[in-house]
Amino acid sequence: MINSRKTQLTDWVNQQLRQLLSEPSISVDLTTVSGDASFRRYFRAEIAQQTFIAVDAPPENENSELFVEVAGYLREAGVKSPEVLAKNYDKGFLLLEDFGDSLYLPRLLSLQAGGLDAISEYQVESLYKSAISALIKIQTNVNKERLAPYDREKLRSEMQLFEDWFCGEYLKLKLTDGDRELIANTFSFLEDAVLGQTQVAVHRDYHSRNLLILDEGRFPKDAGPGIIDFQDAMAGAYSYDLVSLLRDCYIRWSPELVEMLALHYYQLACEAGLIEGVSISQFLRDFDLAGLQRNFKVMGIFSRLCIRDNKPQYLADIPEVTQYFLEVACKYEEMAPFLDWFETNVLLNAKAKLNLES
Structure with missing residues (x-):
């Protein structure tokens, strides 16, 4: 066929x-x-x-x-x-x-592998700032009313993949009614946090595998990145694409670089009138909590890709996602009950299974 x-x-x-x-x-x-x-x-x-x-x-x-x-x-x-x-x-x-084959990811990995000196760090920052400028254009100029809403039902269905596919189908955990209630309460907290943010057009997979460095012989030098895999766009939280970009499943940067680039976005978004009245502390909270929602989704999707779609290569990226989750969740007291349960019931099982299969 x-x-x-x-x-x-x-x-x-x-x-x-x-x-x-x-x-x-x-x-x-x-x-x-x-x-x-x-x-x-x-x-x-x-x-x-x-x-x-x-x-x-x-x-x-x-x-x-x-x-x-x-x-x-x-x-x-x-x-x-x-x-x-x-x-x-x-x-x-x-x-x-055709935008060519020069994805952000291999270029960024090459720069990272060489050790970041002043020149390579400037190149990394330039790539991300170009992607952030494009993101501001999307959020400013795409009418979100033309897109389906990234609503509570959609957010919940994505996070439910964590329970059904990561915990259930992949780790084979036997969840109690109490476990399920704790998970549901955590999902509700994150839904409220994400839905309370300014809503804009959201790509929903804005990261290094979906951005391309365009050939300057064919495109203007200031054209920005080529953007692909955008067909699932919806109207959702302003911080969602940013955290997808900066806390990428496929490449990790220092917290200092991530925060610097996040604040670069914050400055541009304020200047564009996208997030008027949002303090820096609220912005960083929005950024973190949208990232946690995405972490749940990705742990579930990568497990489903392995089991249902016979694409086991995605398992290799789950440890990075769980590490992001642990680093961010511990900053918020609302996440403490779930984090205790996660570390006790999920993390050790996940580490053992992923190490065995790798």
């Missing part, structure tokens, strides 16, 4: 390129670029020194119409999302502008 879809996609891409480039004899093969945590697959088509991205997004699993809509909102907001060159919603096929 997968090979059949690739054949269909190849035929469709050739039809579109013949029309787009006015070349009736075009015949290209597709090379795999990547898959991601969803059912989408990405391929590259190359013809006459031009490249394009072909997307296979099975319509029973993926919403290509929403992808195209959000891509348009982002481009209207002045940030770089790929132009949609052709689409077939019935088949789940898209042809996109």
Whole structure:
């Protein structure tokens, strides 16, 4: 079935390129670029020194119409999302502008591995500040009313993945009624904290694997990052994308650098009128608590990807997420009862299982 879809996609891409480039004899093969945590697959088509991205997004699993809509909102907001060159919603096929392969993550890992001197630290900060500037544009210019609300039901369903998939399916914990009540109360606290924040357009996966360094030969030097994987955007908490970016599941930075960059965002957001009346202390609390909600979600999703979708590579990133969770949760007395339970009932089991499977 997968090979059949690739054949269909190849035929469709050739039809579109013949029309787009006015070349009736075009015949290209597709090379795999990547898959991601969803059912989408990405391929590259190359013809006459031009490249394009072909997307296979099975319509029973993926919403290509929403992808195209959000891509348009982002481009209207002045940030770089790929132009949609052709689409077939019935088949789940898209042809996109190609931003290349220079993801933030490998560049950041390379800079980090070399040891941060003044030059490399400046380069790291520049990449993040560029991403933060793009985030401010999204939050300022994308009308959140065009997006579905990141409401209590959605927040709870995401955190429930922690209980169902991380604790249940992955760790095989036998939760008592008291355990479930404690978990539910903790979820309610975080829902209240996130819903109480200023609501803006939220990418929901704004991190180093979804941002690209654009080729200065093709794009203006100040274009900012190329932004991908945005189709799940919703209207939610202003701090959500920021904490996704700075407390990234895939790369860790010192608390000092994270706070410096967070405060850089705070200054820009205040200047843009996004968070009027929010003190620095309240901002840092908002940032922390949105991060905890995301940590619950990610522990659950990564477990589900391993068990249900046969993608065990995501388990390698769970320890980083739990470490973020422990470092932040201990700062808030409202989290103390859950943290005690987590350290006693979950953490040792998780460490033993993850070490065994790694």
